[in-house]
Amino acid sequence: MARDSAHRPVETVDTAFDVIELLKRTDGAGITAIADELGLAKSTVHRHVKTLESRGLLVQEGDTYRISTWFLDYGVHVRNEHTLFPVVKPKVDELAAETDEKVWAVIEEHGMGVHIYGAEGRHSVKTHARIGQRTPLHQFAAGKAILAHLPADRIDDVLDQYGLAAQTDRTITDRDELREELATVRDRGYAFNREESVVGVHAVGAPIRDQSGVAVGAISVAGPANRLRGDLLTDELPDLLLGATNEVEINLAHS
Incomplete structure (x- = not known):
């Protein structure tokens, strides 16, 4: 009792x-x-x-x-005290300046993706994403990058708790399809979002992993679908992201 x-x-x-x-x-x-x-x-x-x-x-x-605004004080304090924030912020700023697109740093908390920092390039587009926003991991690139690099039982827990709700008609809502996608993300090291969270917007996200290989966060680059396509989406941005996340991982391990 x-x-x-x-x-x-x-x-x-x-x-x-x-x-x-x-x-x-x-x-x-x-x-x-x-x-x-x-x-x-x-x-x-x-x-x-x-x-x-x-x-x-x-x-x-x-x-x-x-x-x-008490909540603003609490939120800024929590964000600034997070282990990842001071390490990832400069890299997010650098990527935004280099790509001219919107760049986000995301963490996982209670099975949801939380946007902790974002930076805008010269050609960034506005979407519903905002600092502090909590989003189901399966709906966006950074979220899928994180989800793919969580322990198998943790993935099951997240999917059981939140399901696979659709944000757009391109969001993956079938568990078997998502598992195949996550396996591909693990193999290549990054995830795509092709209008799965916002119509007309593409994104690519790569995980930030700890020394055991488990994701502690992710970085994503997002922009208009007609601009983020072809080799830019599938090759150039993933290469930039993998270099950035690798640098963050090294700095995080020695911070």
């Missing part, structure tokens, strides 16, 4: 984070809207919101509550 209690969620904490998630998703809401959306009593929502506001985690604008 004690063991079950130890793993039971604390309802008040769960509710507080449900409120925070809702405010993030809606960019702010009032007590009534929060209560209706979460199926809670207004008095319960009011207590949670006022507690969060008193701790500086929410701000009130009229009848609307929004997430405060």
Whole structure:
């Protein structure tokens, strides 16, 4: 019984984070809207919101509550303290300047890909990707590069937990097809994304591995499909990425 209690969620904490998630998703809401959306009593929502506001985690604008910049402080701190960040940032900046495209550094956390840093080249295009975004690993190049270089049982856990939802009609949603793709990624050392996360955008991603060969992150280069194609996509960018990730791996091992 004690063991079950130890793993039971604390309802008040769960509710507080449900409120925070809702405010993030809606960019702010009032007590009534929060209560209706979460199926809670207004008095319960009011207590949670006022507690969060008193701790500086929410701000009130009229009848609307929004997430405060406390979360920015937390996020920047976590990103800056991550072992990979200070090593990978200069290489991402260098690749963006060299390719003139958008370059991202991504890590895996709780089975999702998290964008921790990005740099724009002169011809970068805007997409939905942003720092802090969490994306299913199978949907994009850096994610597949990471997923391919995780232990087999970890891959199974990720796929069992999140499934294979489609982001576009080109996203791989069949487990056997994905496994074949991941085997190819392991053999050649990099992954492609051909409009699998954003229509009209191609990308290539390569893993950053620790000394045991397990991925600790990845770097990707993304751009318009009509520009990132042919030898540029299949040969030139992969060569640049493999050189960059190898350098990061060496620096990481000796940092």
